[in-house]
Amino acid sequence: MLRIGKASLKNPNQLEKRLQRAKLILTLVTTSQRALYAHEIQGALAISLEEQNVDFENRHSRFPLDDLCGPIIQIHQNGVVDLIHPTAKE
DSSP states (O other), X not given: OHHHHHHTXXXXXXXXXXXXXXXXXXXXXXXXXXXXEHHHHHHHHTEETTTTEEOHHHHSOSSOHHHHSGGGEEEOTTSEEEXXXXXXXX
């Protein structure tokens, strides 16, 4: 997660938002029963439980998912997102 922090030290609010998104992405990838596609994760990021709506235009990640999570995830050519090494799930 240090890599995320270095990219956003200028704006603490942006740093916090990126950290929250990275945690959500890692939670989704590690707890999923099947491989998730990048567009499914983007969809999950677009959901606001507080506002009870989905806003794909304003809530999707503007940063590549693998940039947000550093070197722990990879996105394959077919769009599947998974961990670099399967033992990270354990």
